[in-house]
Amino acid sequence: xxxxxxAHTVRIGGRRVxxxxxxxxxxxxxxxxxxxxxxxxxxxxxxAMERDLGASRVAVTGALSIGLAVSALAALPVGRxxxxxxxxxxxxxxxxxxxxxxxxxSQVESLAALYAVWALMGLALAATLYExxxxxxxxxxxxxxxxALLILxxxxxxxxxxxxxxxxxxxxxxxxxxxxxxLAVVLGGITIPLHALVLRRGPGSGPVAPGAPRAPGEPSxxxxxxxxxxxxxxxxxxxxxxxxxxxxxxxxxxIPYLTGHGYSAAVAAATVGWMGAMQLPGRMVFMPVxxxxxxxxxxxxVFLGQAMGIGQLPFVARLGTVVPVVIVLxxxxxxxxxxxxxxxxxxxxxxxxGTIAGAVALGANGARAAGPVGASLLLVALGGYPQVFWALxxxxxxxxxxxxxxxxxxxxxxxxxxxxxx
Numbered sequence: 001x002x003x004x005x006x007a008h009t010v011r012i013g014g015r016r017v018x019x020x021x022x023x024x025x026x027x028x029x030x031x032x033x034x035x036x037x038x039x040x041x042x043x044x045x046x047x048a049m050e051r052d053l054g055a056s057r058v059a060v061t062g063a064l065s066i067g068l069a070v071s072a073l074a075a076l077p078v079g080r081x082x083x084x085x086x087x088x089x090x091x092x093x094x095x096x097x098x099x100x101x102x103x104x105x106s107q108v109e110s111l112a113a114l115y116a117v118w119a120l121m122g123l124a125l126a127a128t129l130y131e132x133x134x135x136x137x138x139x140x141x142x143x144x145x146x147x148a149l150l151i152l153x154x155x156x157x158x159x160x161x162x163x164x165x166x167x168x169x170x171x172x173x174x175x176x177x178x179x180x181x182x183l184a185v186v187l188g189g190i191t192i193p194l195h196a197l198v199l200r201r202g203p204g205s206g207p208v209a210p211g212a213p214r215a216p217g218e219p220s221x222x223x224x225x226x227x228x229x230x231x232x233x234x235x236x237x238x239x240x241x242x243x244x245x246x247x248x249x250x251x252x253x254x255i256p257y258l259t260g261h262g263y264s265a266a267v268a269a270a271t272v273g274w275m276g277a278m279q280l281p282g283r284m285v286f287m288p289v290x291x292x293x294x295x296x297x298x299x300x301x302v303f304l305g306q307a308m309g310i311g312q313l314p315f316v317a318r319l320g321t322v323v324p325v326v327i328v329l330x331x332x333x334x335x336x337x338x339x340x341x342x343x344x345x346x347x348x349x350x351x352x353x354g355t356i357a358g359a360v361a362l363g364a365n366g367a368r369a370a371g372p373v374g375a376s377l378l379l380v381a382l383g384g385y386p387q388v389f390w391a392l393x394x395x396x397x398x399x400x401x402x403x404x405x406x407x408x409x410x411x412x413x414x415x416x417x418x419x420x421x422x
Contacts, residue, residue, distance in 0.1 A: 007201055007376025019200065021142030023139055024148050026198035027133045028155035030095070030191040035083035035126050036163030037183045038098060038121070041274070043252050043268055044167040045260075048176040055087055055111050058380075061372035062253060063111075065120040068248075068369030071129070077124045079135060079358025081315040083351075086201025087136040094127025095195050098187030105181035128191070130153045130156075131361045135354035139202025139280060142350065146287060148343045153283050155304045157334055157395060160276030221349025226336050227356050235406040236299075239342055239399040240364040246392040247333050248371030249378075257385050261317055271322050279337070286335045290342070300403040305332030307396035340364070342380025354385075 003333040009016040019099055027264075042064050049060050101121045108114045134149065170179040227233045251272060258268035290298040309329025316322055340360070349358050378388045 005109055012187075013332060020137075020148070020202065022198055022204070023200065024137060024152060024167045026194040027136060028282035030091075030128070030194050031130065031133050031152065031156035031163065032159045033187055033190050034098065034125075035158035037127065037167075037187050038102065039129070039178075040164050040251075040272075041161045041167050041183065043255050043272065044164055044171065045180070046252070046255065047265070048171060049114070052176070053114065054328075057256065057376075058373055058376040059111055060114070063114045064252070065369045065373040066115055066126065067118035067122040067370070068173075068365055068371075069114070070119055070369075071349035072122075072365035072369055074123055074126035075131055075361035075365055076355065076358040078132055079354035079356070079361070082132050082135040086121040086199070088195065088199040088201070091126050091132055091136075091199060092192060092195040094124050094132075095191040098124040098128055099184050100191065102180055102187055105141055106177045106184070114264075122195040130337065130341070131357055131365075132354070134357060136199065136344050137204065138350045138353045139165075145345060145350070146342050146411075148161075148281055149345075150287055150338060152354070153334070153338050153341070154280050157283060157337075158275060161273045164269045164273040164276075164333075165266070204415035212267055220361070221351035222356070223352050224355045224359055227348045227352075228359070232406055235284055235362050235402055236340075236343065237360055239299075239303060239403055240336075240360060241367040242395045242399045243336055243367075244364045244369035245371045245374060246310060246396055247336070248308060249366040249375030249388070249392065250313075250329070252372040253375050253385070253388075257313070258322065260318070271326060274326050275330035275333065278327055279334025281403070282331030283338050285331070286338050289376075296406065297405060298335075299343060300400045301398040302332055302335045302339050303396050303403065306331075306336065307393045307400065308332075308346070310389050311393040313389045314401075364404050411415055 007388065008019050011017075016340065046057070048059060050054075052056060053060065071281050098121070101117055101124055102328065105114070105121075106116045108117060133152065137148050137152055138145060165184070167179060169180060174182065222230075254272050254275075255265065255268040258271060259265055263271070284296065286302075289301075293301070305328060309325055309332055312319070312325045312328065316325070341357075344357050344360060345353050376387055379385060380390065382388055
């Protein structure tokens with residue numbers, strides 16, 4: 001958005017700046033902190049929680065799965081709220097709840113208590129992670145939307161790189177409970193004031209009456225009901241379910257897998273952290289490649305890249321290094337996040353983005369919820385991590401082919417789902 005009414009600007013250092021950039025800057029910080037502490041902290045503390053609570057890995061990862069499942073169920077109402085009311089109240093309340101629950105997490109003494117904390121944590125995550133943040137950014141940017149989303153994901157992509165090594169270092173010195181208390185102070189001190197003081201409702205948010213004229217420069221938009229009548233919606237819906245299940249399974253089980261092959265816990269945590277760092281070059285490459293190839297080919301390439309990265313894991317012992325996995329899987333994961341954000345806004349339009357993204361997140365985040373415990377169950381059923389990695393590789397390759405077989409043009413050109421025979 002190259003120009004804006006004065007009501008949408010703020011004076012900084014003698015010049016007027018579009019307010020959307022301040023919203024973007026605040027969300028860059030809060031997304032990095034929240035992802036780094038809550039989501040990426042869980043695998044760092046996994047083995048310590050197993051020992052302290054006397055529970056199996058399947059049982060402990062079940063808490064994360066419960067939280068992510070609740071987050072998935074809350075995604076659609078959260079998206080509708082953002083579309084109608086803006087992000088400030090919801091994301092501020094989410095940060096307050098996240099901070100309190102992190103403190104409660106540090107005090108759990110039983111598996112039941114851990115499950116209760118993470119069930120509530122799911123509500124907090126739905127109100128603070130990428131879906132509401134992306135909806136806030138889309139509401140503020142039209143012309144520069146892709147660039148704004150790229151900047152947000154580039155910054156937040158550093159979350160695991162920054163926080164996982166710090167968390168491992170703190171845990172070695174303080175224990176996992178004291179580490180969580182320390183991190184809760186950091187989380188609340190940063191995210192609550194930024195959400196409360198900076199976030200505002202964007203000019204591109206809010207419902208419009210049917211048939212009402214669009215603002216100048218505003219692209220057409222589909223409602224959720226209209227989107228679900230297109231084939232591309234359902235192909236992307238299923239594809240991101242598979243992608244999120246696979247990547248969440250890997251991020252949760254990578255540390256135990258690597259430590260079982262002779263890597264120290266700190267090195268294993270740093271490896272997962274560097275996978276997060278590789279999201280940055282992946283996202284920087286995504287935008288020019290997407291403009292060149294179009295959404296269908298670049299999205300399929302993302303899923304294929306994830307398949308290639310996971311397919312290397314069974315050979316870690318022979319390769320003697322995890323660098324190829326870090327590069328390929330990390331870059332592909334970074335592209336996946338950006339592909340999901342930009343493709344939904346491009347194909348279906350910005351006006352109902354929060355609602356449509358929430359519907360897709362219902363499936364994608366549900367798969368993320370199933371990933372930790374689902375991979376644990378697959379491990380038991382298939383008899384080893386290599387077999388799990390091969391299964392995930394095959395599933396990702398299949399959805400890549402499905403995306404290539406589906407038209408993915410912007411709103412107004414999306415291929416409708418054929419009507420059912422009467």
